[in-house]
Amino acid sequence: MMEHAFVEMINIHRGIIYKVCNLYGLDQEDKNDLFQEVVLQLWKAFPSFRQESKQSTWMYRIALNTAITNFRKASRRPESRGISTDEFQIPDLGTYPEEDEQMSLLKRAINCLTEIEKAIILLYLEDKTYDEISEIIGISKSNAGVRITRIKNKLEKIIKSDRYELR
Structure with a gap:
């Protein structure tokens, strides 16, 4: 039952995660990694969510804290070479042609x-x-x-x- 409630919350408010990832991700691979990390941190914190604030407020707090923590860790880590994005069929979450x-x-x-x-x-x-x-x-x-x-x-x-x- 907890899994169902969590998935439903993520589906309802996934735009929050996308916005944070688009703001803090340097490239598409970074955005995808951050998205996974945010969802993981939300899952870890979900059992302790006491419903004292709105779900969206709680999700923003977790997502932003995760993004800022990851950004700080990445700035201390040496640059690494990623796997080519040609190998994956992942949609780009951050490009809008009409921009x-x-x-x-x-x-x-x-x-x-x-x-x-x-x-x-x-x-x-x-x-x-x-x-x-x-x-x-x-x-x-x-x-x-x-x-x-x-x-x-x-x-x-x-x-x-x-x-x-x-x-």
Whole structure:
């Protein structure tokens, strides 16, 4: 019965995992590995989920913590060569042909942020309330508001400088 509830939760909220993986994964292989690691960590934590928060809030917290932990581990590890993606029939979760220039600029700007800033702006762009963001990230509501304002200003500067460099 627990397995069924877990699979149902993953199927309902898998978009959360995809978004986190697309934000923190460097390439498709990295995104796929991160997806598996997030699901594994969710499975390990599922028996202790007390339903005190929404499933989506709990999943964001686990997914973001897993992604940030993996990112930190990867930055300390020497570069390795992966298996060719030609050998696998895995769909690309992160490419959208209709993506416009503004979205592309925003994605490049977000990639310039720190890992915690990426997590906060992801939640903000998902229309999470300051209460939800503070609960997921583990900061106060007022700190979430201050950080969001600073991140927006930082993104604006990055985008303006990126546009200037393109000229």
